[in-house]
Amino acid sequence: MKQSNLFTKTLKEAPKGEASVNAKLLIRAGFIHKEMAGVYAFLPLGLRVMEKIKQIITEEMDALGGEQVSLTALQNPEVWKKSGRWDDKVVDNWFKTKFVNGADAGIANTHEEPLTNLMKEYVNSWRDLPRYVYQFQTKFRNELRVKSGLIRVREFLMKDLYSFSRTEEEFKDFYEKCAASYLKIFSRIGLKDYVFRTFASGGSFCKFSDEFQAVSEAGEDIIYIDQKKKIAINKEVYQDEVLAELGLKKADLEEKKAIEIGNIFPLGTKYSSALGLTFKDKNGKDKPVIMGCYGIGLGRLMGTIAEIFHDERGIIWPKTVAPFQVHLLSLGQNKKSEKLYQDLQKKGIEVLYDDRKDKSAGEKFAEADLIGIPYRIVVSEKTLGKNSVEIKERDKKELKIVKLENLLKIRNW
């Protein structure tokens, strides 16, 4: 994409009231726009990052046997009354609205109830199970306070998968597969060294659930990490008897702030019993389906990446989720640069081409650092004198001079 065609511009200042690093950088670089507190629109660069994240998650969910659907935002109160969660005293962050005829409707904050209800149409026998159904759908949470930019918001895109199993064993088998899949996803996204599977409270459902926590000073959670075992425990269950049960020792644990970027949760038969989702087992006996839910907030993940990977000049995107692989800067050499732009794209490389004539070299460098694309290629009179371009990786200091004829032979951008 030519930067002269990009409608967004980098901004010198972040809007007032944005305290978090991720929101400041993402707004200044033109990835997101603040509509209201906790409500952000995604601009072309930001949407590209979201699509990259979405694609990685889709591949891994499909590999688990997931089937993708898209449920609705508008919610039928009758379905939620069956589980007791329509009540504002039970769920305190509903957005509710009314149909023009006066009837109540909810705006979805999660989707256990509608999906459980939907599955009743298709699950009758043990032959219809197990099933793994997921979606990318907006969640609305009427939070009293929001902060931390994309980390805690009122409207966000979530990948939520729900498992429907026949036995506790079948459920646990999938639960562990999904946990492994989550670590793979976060690893592919560039967060391998930062993410820990973390024991947390299971709330009213069960003893424990599992969170995936990314170590960051911007985190709202406190976790205790066992670096050798590559696991952690959330402060909320950091008690002697729990540590003993999990085989963790205080001496091995390190306290860190962290951002919860995913969670997986045994639901047992809470929703299947409440909504009547049963199956006939091999003996013809009706049994409630055993469920689990598995969530990743995509915007929060993007915000976490910006929190973890940045320096004083801007964002440093991991290659797998960067909006483009290459940022091509023309310093008054648009003819040669245009040719290179076309050639790189023909090789399947995603290029943001800074073809703007009214920007100085200094402005272009500063904007490239702020936007944070992994490779910066500079085409200038000086480099062309040596029939070369200058390449710099965003996270390295080293400048390389590469002959034009060798540039297109580079394999791993």
Place this chain on the structure above:
Amino acid sequence: MKQSNLFTKTLKEAPKGEASVNAKLLIRAGFIHKEMAGVYAFLPLGLRVMEKIKQIITEEMDALGGEQVSLTALQNPEVWKKSGRWDDKVVDNWFKTKFVNGADAGIANTHEEPLTNLMKEYVNSWRDLPRYVYQFQTKFRNELRVKSGLIRVREFLMKDLYSFSRTEEEFKDFYEKCAASYLKIFSRIGLKDYVFRTFASGGSFCKFSDEFQAVSEAGEDIIYIDQKKKIAINKEVYQDEVLAELGLKKADLEEKKAIEIGNIFPLGTKYSSALGLTFKDKNGKDKPVIMGCYGIGLGRLMGTIAEIFHDERGIIWPKTVAPFQVHLLSLGQNKKSEKLYQDLQKKGIEVLYDDRKDKSAGEKFAEADLIGIPYRIVVSEKTLGKNSVEIKERDKKELKIVKLENLLKIRNW
């Protein structure tokens, strides 16, 4: 995909209260699920069709120079008060809600106001224009009555593009390009012979706008078609003076029912003036930006396809938007079929493979017709006896027997 892994099943009966052909067929075939009146979830087969439609529209919008964003559902009343459209007397189909602190919020029914407001951040000079910004985003419309399945609903995915131009001429040039792009989109989707660019009322904005109407008995609109000129006029402006102005003659016009599957609309400076979106022209003078909007409802398009392309046995998907190209039916021959399933997929062909062992041939044939995938391939003892499979196109009666060795050589599925 293996049909044994598909959680949906075809249903013998449509739910009570669904009168429309599109909803009956799409629900029975497992493409959509009715959550409430006018609120439908998309199931795996339906989501695949939506993604195909989305991809075609994306390609054409990008070809027009469109830049993709994703705005929010939650809306700030202050932005809408500036245009006067927060008022329920002006816009009568808002869904509104409240933040936990008691402040009002809207649930987006369209996005002119927030996008105009957003563009103020990035448009200052004539050098920043023209811009074409689009998204795929859910719209919420609090309709008093819904009917016709996916044709008129309360929550739906829309592609909406907004143009920002400096002069009337620049605006009109894009408007015509977008009109041509819309005809191309509908043609690619398989509706070429059914869609007419249709003169319609411009409402409070302008004299005329343009609708894209698909001829169908399920339509709510009446249009008058000039088949030779390949254009039409909506009944709402079917008056002698308008016909004269457009150079149309009553004698050449044919009355038809039609479904509005797209519209393009000059907005003039209504929103830019109200919200203060101006640019400095070459003489340094502030001028309001000239806008247009361009919408396509994706679910409505899917419903329209089902209305137009079906027979008494089920849906007949056009190849470009079908959930799969090939429906492979194994009649007790899963070993040979599995091999063929793998081979076809290796060639990049999307295959739904009916590997189910508990279904009769008759049940499989009936389900295949209901689901409506373009090519049905049957593998049976009989066909394998001739080292062949049987191929039938969904919209033809003819059965072809094709040698296994020739099957993979077929180029155009």
